[in-house]
Amino acid sequence: MARFAGARVDLxxxxxxxxxxxxxxxxxxxxxxVLRGAPVKLWAEADGVAAAPSDAxxxxxxxxxxxxxxxxxALVEQFSAFPVAREAIGRLPGLHVxxxxxxxxxxxxxxxxxNNLARIRQLVLSLCEAYGDRYELDSHALYxxxxxxxxxxxxxxxxxxxxMGYRAPFLLRTARQVCxxxxxxxxxxxxxxxxxxxxxQLSGVGDKVADCVLLFGCGHxxxxxxxxxxxxxxxxxxxxREKGRLKVQRRAREMLGGAAGILQQYLFHCARTGALPVxxxxxxxAGLGV
DNA sequence: AGCCAGGTTTGGC
DNA sequence: GCCAAACATGGC
Numbered sequence: 001m002a003r004f005a006g007a008r009v010d011l012x013x014x015x016x017x018x019x020x021x022x023x024x025x026x027x028x029x030x031x032x033x034v035l036r037g038a039p040v041k042l043w044a045e046a047d048g049v050a051a052a053p054s055d056a057x058x059x060x061x062x063x064x065x066x067x068x069x070x071x072x073x074a075l076v077e078q079f080s081a082f083p084v085a086r087e088a089i090g091r092l093p094g095l096h097v098x099x100x101x102x103x104x105x106x107x108x109x110x111x112x113x114x115n116n117l118a119r120i121r122q123l124v125l126s127l128c129e130a131y132g133d134r135y136e137l138d139s140h141a142l143y144x145x146x147x148x149x150x151x152x153x154x155x156x157x158x159x160x161x162x163x164m165g166y167r168a169p170f171l172l173r174t175a176r177q178v179c180x181x182x183x184x185x186x187x188x189x190x191x192x193x194x195x196x197x198x199x200x201q202l203s204g205v206g207d208k209v210a211d212c213v214l215l216f217g218c219g220h221x222x223x224x225x226x227x228x229x230x231x232x233x234x235x236x237x238x239x240x241r242e243k244g245r246l247k248v249q250r251r252a253r254e255m256l257g258g259a260a261g262i263l264q265q266y267l268f269h270c271a272r273t274g275a276l277p278v279x280x281x282x283x284x285x286a287g288l289g290v
Numbered sequence: 291a292g293c294c295a296g297g298t299t300t301g302g303c
Numbered sequence: 304g305c306c307a308a309a310c311a312t313g314g315c
Contacts, residue, residue, distance in 0.1 A: 019296060059315060078298090109296075116295040152311030170298080206298045227296035244305085268296075 002054035002062070009049060009066050010094025011042055018269055019117050020098055020216050022108050022124040026142055034128075034144035036101075039137040067096045079256070079263055084276070086236040088266040089273050095178040097262050098216060102184050104145045105217030110170055110204040112212070119163075126162045127151075151175040164265075168217060170204025177202055188218040195220060207246045224252045224260045232278045233271040 014022040015031050020072035030043040041052050042061070051062050063069065074092035103184045111123045129147035131154060151268040152175035178184055183201065187195040195218060199210035207226075214223035226234070228254075234240040240251045254262050272275040 023309075110298095112295090113297040114295065114310080115297085115312080119295080122313095160311085163312065166309085167298090167311080204298065208297060213298070225296065228294090229296070272296080 002046070002051045002059040003048060004051070004059075004063065004066075004068060005048040007049040007066070007068050008072065008094050009051055009068065009096045010092075011044055011049065013094055014066070014096045014098065015042070018095060018265060019120075019272070020265065021100060021104075022184075023104070023143075023145065024123040024138070025142070027126075027138070030138075032137060032142055033095060034132070034135055034142050035065065037133075037144065039135040039142045040279070048254075056123075067099055070096070072096065073162070074264065075259070078259060082238070082256075084167055085263055085266070088263075088270045090270055092266050095152055095222070095265060095269065097150050097265050099219055100217045102146070102187060102217035103148060103178065105213045106178075106184070106202070106209075107145065107151070107171065108176065109209045109212040109216075110162055110174060111164065111187055113167060113204065113209065120232060123163055130158075130162060141224065148175050148178040152179045157201075167204060173203035174205070186212065188220070192220050194224055196223070207249065209247065211261070215264070221257045221261050224249050224264050226252070229268055229271045229278070230264065230281070233267050233276075236278050237267070237276075 011031050014024070015021060016026060024031050026032075030041050032039065032041050034040070038058070042057070042062075043050055049066070051059065064256035076086050076089050079089070095182065107122050107127070108120065110121050125143075128143035128145055131150045132143040135142045135144065151171065154172070156168050156172055159171060164171060183198065187198065192214065194212055196207075196210050199205050199213055200207070205213070211223040213218035215225060226249045231245055231248055234248050234252055238252070238255065240248055240255075242248050242251060252264075256263055271278045
């Protein structure tokens with residue numbers, strides 16, 4: 001068993017409740033998924049996190065996946081110019097931004113378009129169960145994310161039967177693009193602008209989904225996905241009331257800098273859960289008195 | 291019944 | 304470049 005002593009990450013919040021990954025499952029207080037072709041179990045201990053099964057490579061991979069290298073304690077100081085940032089960060093101790101596989105983030109967030117969290121999770125799990133390799137751990141069946149070629153070979157009607165709806169052809173086209181040489185693994189080495197521009201070539205990927213892939217799957221911490229909630233919160237809490245979401249994204253990245261995306265997760269979660277108040281109509285707000 | 295959900299695509303100016 | 308409509312599905 002591998003131990004990550006002193007790890008402050010809140011597993012349930014980060015893996016299940018923060019809407020950045022959708023394929024983790026919880027059994028008896030532990031969290032299970034297939035990572036890099038092998039099933040993993042994570043659970044909280046008195047001082048840190050434990051993982052099984054364990055080997056040196058896996059521990060190293062998990063350390064990165066859970067973003068344990070980042071100094072989350074420094075975030076409040078880093079965003080001290082924005083009182084609402086302190087408020088949001090303080091309310092969500094242990095929320096980390098995962099370093100996921102870019103393909104997995106890409107698939108999950110294509111499915112996220114104009115969709116709700118419960119259904120995104122259901123679709124991702126269905127996709128894994130239908131096309132991913134099956135594993136078993138602690139007598140629980142676990143399914144890996146299907147590789148691009150597995151998805152590319154699926155009939156569109158079958159994807160629709162799983163509930164993908166109009167996103168089925170997007171997913172198919174993107175799977176084929178990835179199979180025929182799209183540089184998914186090089187996005188992490190490109191600068192943000194180039195990586196963002198490159199992702200827009202994929203079917204079903206617009207500005208927002210591209211930013212999710214960059215933030216959750218490519219280590220681009222400055223990527224700042226602007227969805228309905230973030231659009232509202234940027235208007236209400238930061239006074240950013242630009243017309244389009246891309247403009248809001250640009251303003252936010254200027255204001256918040258290299259870790260904009262990390263803060264985005266805290267803000268997004270507070271807005272979505274109502275922990276901090278936002279107006280439903282974007283731009284209508286009187287602001288927050290903090 | 292109608293609106294909403296971590297939007298994108300398409301087609302018209 | 305900006306704008307509106309269409310797009311599947313399920314929960315409330």
